[in-house]
Structures are given as C-alpha cells and as structure tokens.
Amino acid sequence: MTAKIPVSVLGATGTVGQKFVQLLAEHPWFELAAVAASAASAGKRYGEVVRWREQIPLPDRIGALTVRECAPPLPGPIVFSALDAEAAGPIEQAFARAGAYVVTNTRNHRMDEDVPLLVPEANADHLVLVDRQRTARGWSGAILANPNCSTAGLVLALAPLHRAFGIEKLFVSTMQAVSGAGHPGVASLDILGNVIPYIGGEEEKIERESRKMLGTLGPAGVEPAGFLVSAHASRVAVLDGHLETVSVGFGRRVTPEDAIAALREFAPSPCVAELPSSPRPPVEVELRADRPQPRLDLERGRGMAVTVGRIRPCPILDLRLVLLGHNTIRGAAGQGVQIAELLVADGRVEQ
Amino acid sequence: MTAKIPVSVLGATGTVGQKFVQLLAEHPWFELAAVAASAASAGKRYGEVVRWREQIPLPDRIGALTVRECAPPLPGPIVFSALDAEAAGPIEQAFARAGAYVVTNTRNHRMDEDVPLLVPEANADHLVLVDRQRTARGWSGAILANPNCSTAGLVLALAPLHRAFGIEKLFVSTMQAVSGAGHPGVASLDILGNVIPYIGGEEEKIERESRKMLGTLGPAGVEPAGFLVSAHASRVAVLDGHLETVSVGFGRRVTPEDAIAALREFAPSPCVAELPSSPRPPVEVELRADRPQPRLDLERGRGMAVTVGRIRPCPILDLRLVLLGHNTIRGAAGQGVQIAELLVADGRVEQ
C-alpha cells in the first residue's frame, strides 16, 4: 500500500472536531497531519488544550501535535472544518482559494448553488458541482459540505424511497440528542427531565437541505426535489442519536412491503459502497415493534448506518416510519470523512 | 355550605389512584369516603399499603382509612376507577348496576356507543349518553370515561380550532412521560438516555378517541368527527407531561393569527367553566419560541390547562403547533374529578 494521505482538521478541540480526530486516528487512507484551533490554543500541544470527551483514549501521537492556527497552508490536500459557523466563512474560503478541498460541517455554504451538499449514498453525482465552483470562484480548491445532523439520516433513509416512488409530501418530527448542540451546548438545567420543542434554524435546514440533496443535477446546477416538507425539531435528554418520526406520501400508492423492499434493495454505486466509511447496508430495516432506539441501535454501521423501523401505513399519506441516525457520525464528522473518501475514490485527490 | 358528597376510589394504591386520592383530599365538593384496592391490601390501613409517591404528604385521615375490596357497595354516589384495564370490566359494571356513577380512567368502555368520553370543555353535551346507557343496560348507575392521557390534552387544545374552522387532517407525534405507564411501568434501563418510539395501543387510541370526543351528538349517538388522524407515539425520559407536535389542516385556510384568536376566545359553557377543577383559561397560548416545556409549563391551571405554543404555518397543511398536557392530571385523575364535578353541576348528583 502507498503512503496515507495527510489531512488536517480545523476547529479540532470542539465536539465535532474531536470526533473528526477520533475517526481519522485509525483511518486506512488518511493520516491526521495537523490540528488547528483558535488563537488561544495555537502553539500548545493538542493533548493539553483539548478536553477530550471520547471514550476511546486520545492517541499519544495526536496528543503530541502542536495546535496550528486556522490559516493556510496546513498539510495535505483535504482539510476538515469543524469550525463555528460564525468564524468559518473567511477561513474556509481562504483554504479553498489556496488549493485545499475543504470538507465542512458548518452551515455557511450548504445552500450555495455551486457547493455539493453530500450524503454519498444518496447523491454522489452532485460532486461535479466542485468543477463549477472552482471555475466560478477561480479557486484551485473547493468547499464541500455535509448536511445538518438531523437531515443526514433523514436523507439517507428517504433516498431509496424517493428514487423508487417519488416523494411528494413529508412530515417529520425530530427528537434530537444534546450532542447536536456541541459543548457546552444545552444546559443540564434546561433539559434534565424535559423536552425543548425548538431548535433555532433546524426546521428550515431540514426542509431546504433535504430537497437539495434529493434534487436532480441539471445543466444549471441542482434542481431541488419538488416535495413539500413540514418539520418539527425538538431536543430530548439523549446524549447521541437523532430519532425522527416520519409520515410520507408519494406520487403513487406505496405499501409498507413496497417500502421495505426498496430499502433493502437499496444499492449505492459500487464506488460509494466500497468507501471505508460506507456501512453495509446503509439502511438497516428493523421489524421489531419498539425499534429503533438511540441506546440500542445507534452504533450500527459504526454510526454510519441509518435504522428505519415501524414502517406502517399512514391514515393520511402512504407511510409512517421512525428513523434513527447518529448525529455526530453520520450527521457530522463521519459524513465529512466519507465525503473525503469519495474525493479520493473519484480520483480528485491522489492516493 | 352543605355537607360534602362522599366518593370512593377503586385501585387507590396505584399511580393514578394516588393522584385521585391527592386531588380529592382537599376537594371543595367531594369527601373521599373510601379507598379500595386488591384483595391483598383489603382490610389494612391505606397508609400501610400505599407506596405514596406524591410530594404532598398523605393526609393522616386518609392514611387511616381501611382499604376496602373492589365490590359494591362503597360510600357515595360516585366511584372513581383507577383499576387496571384487565380487572376493571366486571367490577365497574357491578358498581354501575348497583347505582353508582363510575368515572373511569380505564380504556375498556371508552369507545362504547353509550358511554360518554369526556373532556368537559370540549364535549360536555355528550353527558346525555348516560341516559341512553342506563336505559339500554338497565342500570341505575352509569359508566363515564376520561380519555387516554395523550388524547386529553390534544382534544382540549384542538376543540377551539375544530369548532371554529373544522379540522380535516391531523398529524401528531407525541413525546410522552414515563408516569403514563404507571409504576413500575417503564424500566429505567430502557429509558435513561433513550427514546422508545412505540407505546402499545396508544396511536389507535389517539386516532379513535379524538374523533369520538370532537364528534357530534345526534339522535343515534355520537357521530365521530370526520377528520383523519395520523399518530406517532414515543416515550421519553420525562417524569410527567406529554408534549405533542401537531400539523393540522382545516376545511378553510387558517392563519396562525386566526388560531391564536380562536384559542384565546375559547369559552366553555358557564356550567363547565365554573367547575372547581376547570382552569381559567383552559388553553394557554404561549408565544415564546421554545415553549411549552414539560419542566416549565406543566403545572398551569394546576395541571388542568393545556399549553399551546409554536403556532406557525405548515408548509403542507395549515398550521403547525406544539402542545403540552399533564398526563396524570388532565390526562387521568384530574379529568376524572372534573367529570364528576360536571355530574354535580348538571344536577345528576345531588349536592
């Protein structure tokens, strides 16, 4: 095997940044070459400044890295961004201008016409937007985005159904984990024994991002899917894992059996299916009545699979179902890493 | 003032039974005259056999009551039933046959044609089913039921909107507290840091009971409301309080402003509005973006009000909103007590 590809992480001390570090620590293709964070941390050892929250211990090699500032150049052709949205804009653009592929978890560029917003099993073909972006912006690099944490699982679960039957209407009510808000994020005084039925901006993201990702690539860019989305987003006292109840209607009549078959037969392109982070299968169909549950089903596909259960008729639309996705893996860092893998498999980054 | 009306509680040691006892302990019209429970407890002092879970201490007078068996006669014209559904059937019927008004929290008779299923602010007129029931069954008493815990709040919140605009379609996704399952109920191993997206039978109850209660009283009984209901019921790690996200469509276009006005103007009949347990107002409209929340809003109207918030347009139907109801008060014992008060106010039970 050839040498691994060096990569860097921006915002490496935060919750999502730590997850990037953990996933990259043992990655078969990538080698974490640099971690960058705020000026206050730059120059210190990563192991000193990070308040490491993962159960897996921080590898010594990475703990010993000197934290870099968030400015180009950083080692490697790919830079993962776990920056705060407030700070990310100019930094990510500077890296893209300087020639890096910036795979970002921030919301800033997700809806830009020329930025691919990717769940590779669902829309790897949108990757070509990168070319348009580089031309339009005159950059030697590019920005690619993973969707918001509750949309990633939703789109992965719905892609097979949309492809097979054509979604027309979609109701979704989410029950989202506190890790989605980062650290310190949600105060324990606010969420212990409680539900907060509001997450700022989340419903709009679900509505917009799902249509873009399930949209069609045309000559003028991505034509968003035409279905209507009505979302409710709530925060619950769960650490990791976003559970979503869904009612969905299609252009034709669809039974639960139809849907189960479509989910089980869902086969991403071989290029995507064989990425190191791609779970097999990407969608786990669960027939037990009380599943999926965050506690029991979250780690499927090492956090990259989405689990769909309770597939049953809907008295108003066609189907009701419940889905579960891992918000910091499929919904954030794991999704970013898989997008970077796609850049390699697609030949845009040399192995 | 005249003497209080003696009443009895069946199943007085369980979670809902204790709530009945607490609410009746200081009731202005009723005096708790007897508590009844399983044969294992009968003959002992209530204070010895109950594992009292309420924060308010058990009054000495009630703790000293000797537990009775669940068989007629028990003191008073009204008997509250917090029995398990498995045991309740013949017992409740025996009491009704023997002349008592049985106000029951069990599901057994809720959908019987001649049994009023009541949220008095919404459908006090259904009370006349009692006459039909007594005639049809040849009973000198009757059975009256309160709805299932998640339906009570839903119906109270929707009644003003249904009256004003006519509901056609209703999506509801619930996040229900563990107290809804009684004690021991949900195992802590199952719910800590988790969500269980399934509550056996709950979705069917929501769909059926809401249509019956918002239905129209006709010569042949209650004609269920014609709207379609699609429900998802989930259990969350909350002690008390069922939160529900709702999308609702009407026969005409309805704006959030229309809905807020209808909810605020909602005025139950004076007879109902002046019952001791009736909250004023019955529906609290909440304009803060992140409300209602179980922890903060549950005690409104001493647990008898429903709080409705996040009233906003729905991209598919007319409105989205979030509602919160107290599952063991409005959704169980408090609702039962209010129904009994209605029997008094209506002149069926003499004060």
Added chain:
Amino acid sequence: MTAKIPVSVLGATGTVGQKFVQLLAEHPWFELAAVAASAASAGKRYGEVVRWREQIPLPDRIGALTVRECAPPLPGPIVFSALDAEAAGPIEQAFARAGAYVVTNTRNHRMDEDVPLLVPEANADHLVLVDRQRTARGWSGAILANPNCSTAGLVLALAPLHRAFGIEKLFVSTMQAVSGAGHPGVASLDILGNVIPYIGGEEEKIERESRKMLGTLGPAGVEPAGFLVSAHASRVAVLDGHLETVSVGFGRRVTPEDAIAALREFAPSPCVAELPSSPRPPVEVELRADRPQPRLDLERGRGMAVTVGRIRPCPILDLRLVLLGHNTIRGAAGQGVQIAELLVADGRVEQ
C-alpha cells in the same frame, strides 16, 4: 399590619436571583422594591431580560420593574445579593458602607472573622458579629452571609447532634444537584447518565463553613468547632436537592435512638422558630428505609426543612445517616430571606 419593608435584589436575573424574586414576591414582611443586574440589563423591564425558570409565573408587578444598576442606593434597608462571586466584592461593600444590610449568597466574605455566616436555627447568636463588623469597618450597614448550598443542610441536620453530643469526626459524601451550579452551569453533555466526582472548592467550603457555623461565639469572635471534616463532593443528574451520606463520631457513645430523639427534640429559639421562613420542624426525621430522596422529600417545609434518614450505627464511628436539603432554598435564597427575617425579629431592621 404595618407596611411591608422594601428590599432589593442584586443579580436578580440569575438562578439564585430568580429564587429570591420568587420567595420575596409573596413575602409577609418584605416587599420587593427593586431588582438590579448587569449593566447590559439595566434600564430594561425585568420581565424582558429575565429568562424566568420558575414554575410559578413571574408576577406582573415584578416583571414591570425597571432593572437597576448594582450600585447604591437601592430601596430599603436590606439588599439581597445573588451576584457572581467575581463581581460581588466591591459592590456588596459599597452597599454596606452606604448603610444597607447586605445578605449575600456569595462565598466572598463567608469566612471573614466579623461576618456572620448563618443558619439561624443553628447559630442565630452569631448575628452579633454584625456590631463588631460595623465598628471595625466603619460601615453603617453590614454584610451577612448564608453558607454554601451543601453546607446549609448539613449544618442544620448536625446542629442538634453537635449540641447534644459534641461532634468529633465527620465524613460526608455529597450528591449535588445541577442547579447548584446555576445557569447555564453544568453542560448536559457532561452530566446526562453520568456522575462528576468533583466540584471545585466545594469540599473546602464544607469543611470550613461547617466548623465556623457550629463554632462558639467568644469575646474574640467565633471559635470554630474543633471537629474534623472529610468531604467528597459529587455532581449528579438531579435538578434540585443535595443528598449527603454522613458518618459521624462524637465525644461519647451515641445510638441511633439517641440521635433520633435529639433531632426530634431540636427546638430553635422562639425568635427563630417563628420567622416566616422557618420550617416546623426544621429537621424531619425519616424512618422509611429508602428515604430521603430528592424527588419525594425536597419540598418539606417549603424547601427550608432538612430531611434526615437511614440513621443507623456506623461500624467505625457512632452513626451513619443520609440527609437531604434544598440547595436553592435552604442552601441559597431561602436561607438569605430567613436571615433577613432574623434581622427584623432581632430589631435591627424596623418593621
């Protein structure tokens, strides 16, 4: 009755500040005349800037108050301080210099020789330190402090035992609620499904403050009690209520029966016992094996009583026991209000 005494609250928007506001809103002796907070809030209506977290709604009258800056003068002879410790020092001193009795929840002056640190049932006699303070500092007002939240309950529970038997050794391991850290305080990501066995500075406070409060007033000030204290402080996923396991040894042999008798017979001075906030009894003895529990026993004495249970022999010292105190009432705002009541009852503030 004469007019109520006007009082003011510093730091009125925080967690403890809100609790002061709630307790003072319906106080029989005091009238909340002014609320003060940071410069960012000053000049706005209290109802606009406070993120009210209490279940009891904010009274309209108080919501309409204009927030004042934290500088003298503010109305009334008594000022309650719920300021952050970092900011409190010069502000509180300025008020004392300007003639106010400052009853503070901050730690800054608790261990000052001339500042009374008070749990009135235990050491109301320490109030005379106020005279010394005024003389020594040349102030027309004075500072009085309530103890840290875990020490208040501990001292109230132990005072009767120390008086009767003389404590020599004390082990205490606390399980403290998140409200003790204020808002936002403990991040939900850190405490959900977890225990944090460390609270910065807490163990030292328990060790020092308990000895001062149970110490003896002499000509040279308070002589701290001579017993040894070994404390472990942990944070648990509880909203309100600090539970503490205690092993205690005395100068003579003490049986559980002796201790129960001493706790039950404990009678504060009539002056203290009759303060509006003083619970009757101050110490609740609980004989049920699995009590006290935060959920079930916290509200005793409206949060001002301490509950002591599991009084049993200790294989090493004399006794083991478990105690529960309300950390934001007895351990903070409620304790502050009771101290202010003592100032009135003692004649230092005119009614």
Added chain:
Amino acid sequence: MTAKIPVSVLGATGTVGQKFVQLLAEHPWFELAAVAASAASAGKRYGEVVRWREQIPLPDRIGALTVRECAPPLPGPIVFSALDAEAAGPIEQAFARAGAYVVTNTRNHRMDEDVPLLVPEANADHLVLVDRQRTARGWSGAILANPNCSTAGLVLALAPLHRAFGIEKLFVSTMQAVSGAGHPGVASLDILGNVIPYIGGEEEKIERESRKMLGTLGPAGVEPAGFLVSAHASRVAVLDGHLETVSVGFGRRVTPEDAIAALREFAPSPCVAELPSSPRPPVEVELRADRPQPRLDLERGRGMAVTVGRIRPCPILDLRLVLLGHNTIRGAAGQGVQIAELLVADGRVEQ
C-alpha cells in the same frame, strides 16, 4: 491451537446472562455451547426468547441455540450462573455435584467458608478453597463466586494499597448504576432526576465480601482482613458504572504519592496478568481533577480495569480517593469469565 472449551450459561436471558453470552461469543478459549433459562423459555430458540439489550448484535449462531433447562448435564466443564438468587441454590449445587465448575454471580455461596470469592488480581491464591470444598462436600465439581458488583471494583482498587500499607479503616459511599439491579429492576419513575440512598443488602455485602477477599489464606480457610468498613450505598440515574468515594486509613502514614506509586506498581502474578480478560494495567490511576466519570472512563480495559482518581489526603484518615468499576463486567459477567480463565490457567480445566 486446540479446540475451544465448551461452556454453558444458566439464566442466559437476564441482564447478566446476556453479558455472559456477549463476552463468551468471541472468547479465545471458550465456546458457548449451551444457554439455559427458565422452564418457560426452554425448548425455544434463544434468539426468540431473549430481549437482547446489548449494542453488539446477538450472533446468529447463538440466537439459533435451543434454550435448555437449568439442570445437569449441560455441555462443558464450566457452567456460568446468572440465575436469580432465589432459584440458584439447588441448581448450582446439582451442577457442582455432577462435576461442573460453577462460576456464579449469585450471592448465595459467596460467604461459604469453602467457596472461593475471587477477584483474581487480588486473591487468586484463594482458588485452592476449591479442593477443600470438593472434599468437604463430596462433589466432583465445585462452586466459585464473583463478588457483588460494587465490591469487585473496590477490592481491585484497594488490593495494592492493602498489600503495601495494610488497611485499617475504610469509609465508602457508592453511587451505583441501575443496571446493577437487572431488568426491569429500578422503575424509571423512581430514579429519573433522583437518587435513592438505599440498596437492600448492599452495604452488608460490601463490608463482608471486601474483608473476605482481602483476607489471608490459612490452614483453616480464609481469615478475613481485620479492617473496619463503613458503607453507604446509593442508586443514581446512570446506566452502567459504579462510582465510589472512599476514605481509607492504614497502619502507617500513607501519602497520595505513596498510594499512586503502589497502584501503578501493582503487578498481579503472571498467571493472572496473562488471562485473556485481565486488563493491563488492572488499576488505572487518573490525575485529572474531575475523573473518573462513568461516561468517560467505564470502558477502560474493556470494562475490566478499575479507575482510581482524586487521590488526596484525608483530614481524618490517610487518603481520600474516588474509584469507578464496570458493574456488569468487572462486577459480574466479566469477573466470572476471568475466574473461569483462571481455572484453565491453573490447570484445573484442561484446554
């Protein structure tokens, strides 16, 4: 490598039984050959009757096993017992009489003079009690026990200190996870947002079992260690992991540095250190101020290590510290598996 040793599990459907199944599913020395459970489950496929609660999916091979009755013979020389204490007595004895080594998690025989109660790193030499047991009881097999879940971690953490310095006095206050009570175990209504300061029989087990395991093997059996133990046992809203605050005194003065050195230098016999389940190191010393925490440190040594932190002076005895052990691995099934490994390494069971 030779063939694996067949083993069986009694009580395989319960919480601890499932953990045995999971640990044995991929064991390098053992092959799970049979699962046994109550008569109601016997004859059915294990996958049908078990309500599998582990995150790792149940292996198909094991799911396909037919559940056996809990009576000898079952395959293999070693039988793991996760039976309820009420049922275990005669069943375990029948297996031992029939020639099996019964490694039991139940409390029934732990304190029998001739039954080894083992944490192998601490007292592997007690294994010879097996010979005495077989002679005395005339059995061809024998019973070996692992300690109660909170004692296992305690003894592993204290063994190095007891060996080095000789414990004289020990205070321990536990905060125990709900999985320690099995499923359904603790009701969510009882523990959500709460602490229960009582676990029936637990304190006595800690006091007795720790002295037996740290006792000395003599000609007449195990002479319990002479130190005094005072325990408080509480239940907290944590899924897995028992945290314990400890104050400990020795026969000589011991500083934190002494203790850290002794813990770090602790080296079990090579025979024990090389068992497949033995963690390296067995005791993890943690210097960060707020550790160990169940959420972050529980999986160390795959749940078999104990983590000790906050080692600091005690104002009364010598040291204070906090320890964390995994209650269903080190404190139950993992401990049982390690004991079985010791039987193999010791040559009592042929590989």
